[in-house]
Amino acid sequence: MGVCPCSHASLSHCESCTSCSSSTKKRKQGQKDDTNGARKRARNDVERIRWGYSLDLMLYDDPWKIKKVLQKSDLGNMSRLLLSKDLAENLVLHVLNADERRDAETGIGTEISIWDLDTNSMHSLLFKRWGSSKSYVFIDKWVQDFVKRRHLKEGDEVAFHWDPYNHHFAFTVLQVF
Structure with missing residues (x-):
């Protein structure tokens, strides 16, 4: 509390003058706004936990979830694009049906359609677990349809x-690169 600038209340704010009552109202309004903001943030946190989404404004969500900086092994004679186990299980296997998932996990492989956005062309690759490792690969025409056709080289990010x-x-x- 401060000193009231009006003459009828010298030691504290009064409710009768315009200067004192407006500053008190502003202070109370600011406290109310902070409380409402905290409630809104808490509600958003609960919704995010419960339903797996957020009510917070997001300006951009990168759709490219599977990213790979090409290495020499991705470009060579083995004709394969190697993906980590985490990427494959969370982002590729997750969208396959049960039969396709089983074939990919057992090493038989399943055919995956891939649309090249840059060249407007459809391609097909075989997706499967790579040998006894826990990694997965896109194979078959990887080098022919992507590496050579698109002139990809080590260090390029796809x-x-x-x-x-x-x-x-x-x-x-x-x-x-």
Whole structure:
């Protein structure tokens, strides 16, 4: 509390003058706004935990969840693009049906359609677990349809994402080395 500038209350704010009552109202309004903001943030946190989404404003969500900086082994004669176990299990196996998932996990492999966004062309690769390792690969025509055709080289960054409306993966080159 401060000293009231009006003459009828010298030691504390009064409720009768305009100067004192407006500053008191502003202070109370600010406290109310802070309380409402805290309630809103808490409600958003509860919703995010319960339903797995947020009510907070998001300006951009990168759709390219599977990203890979190409290494020499991805470009060679083995004709394969190696994906980590985590990427494959969370982002590729997750969108396959039960039969496709079983074939991929057992090493038989399942055919995956891939739309190249940059060249507007559809391709097909075999997706499967790589030998006894815990990694997964896209094989068959990887080198022919992507590496050679797109002139990919070591250090280039490529990306994939699942297109749920067209039921295929989309592919793009994010960065050329």
